[in-house]
Amino acid sequence: MSPEHNQADVQFVKMMVPHHQQALRMAEIVLAKPDLNPQVRQMTEKIQREQGPEIEKMQSWLAAWNAGPAMSLEQAQGMQGLLSPDDLAQLERADGATASTLLLQQMIVHHQGAVSMAQPEIQNGTNPQATELAQSIVQSQQQQIQQMQTMLDRL
Template structure:
């Protein structure tokens, strides 16, 4: 576990630099409101990404398998970079980084792991933890693909739509790769989250209450 604080410090510095870049380069458009599609997408995706970075960091601390460590590092770096970009937008829009996030129920329906599942990544034998990581991250990515859909709609700010397209393409490819890696370990994915199966009405109501 000794490598985790140093890695987090490096990622935090990179995020700070990205925020500065976002402030300098973001388009000069009208500021979106706190309840806009853009702000809700950004705030919820920051929370979602933060857990993916956490899971990837946990498994890289334990796994010795090169391909899995490479996938985890890609997730760490790409999603931390996107967190910095989204925080930069919030700063530009004169909105706090925090604010209402997803309720526990809404997060679960968007594929996020529970505290107990996260703890198992640290306590299971390494080979079992690797399988669980792949299962949890596939489900997590499936939730992210559902989360990007509102941000792809016409009328959404172009920089937000561009990020949503990037997330859609990158995480779709990672799902395919991780599914193959899981099959090679003799295991299959977890059931897809409600955001994918369509049982999302309740989750959407919970999200509304959270905002």
């Protein structure tokens, strides 16, 4: 881990941690539903596998940089792509078929927010690992947006 960092790196990481945490919460909600669409289940499990380790990595960077903790989900409310508490409650109440559609719709918006949040890091960050993660987020989440849009069109 390179100790070199600037304010863009810190801001990106402090905002992306709660953003990822909410994606994991969304995944947890839908994966508990027995009648979830199998393709949606597979995509959701992939998101979990990717974003859980990224959260741990980003939190370790904040510690190494003595930058303080990431934002909480409450502090992050209103951030690009974050769901409101009402949106999450709607996802919790939905049955599997409805939750499949709802998750895809919500996760597309969520991913679009993450892609937008990663752009300033790519342009202004100085930490090589953080800018590499931002580039990876843009690439993987744009690909997942396309896959989710295709799934949504077929549901």
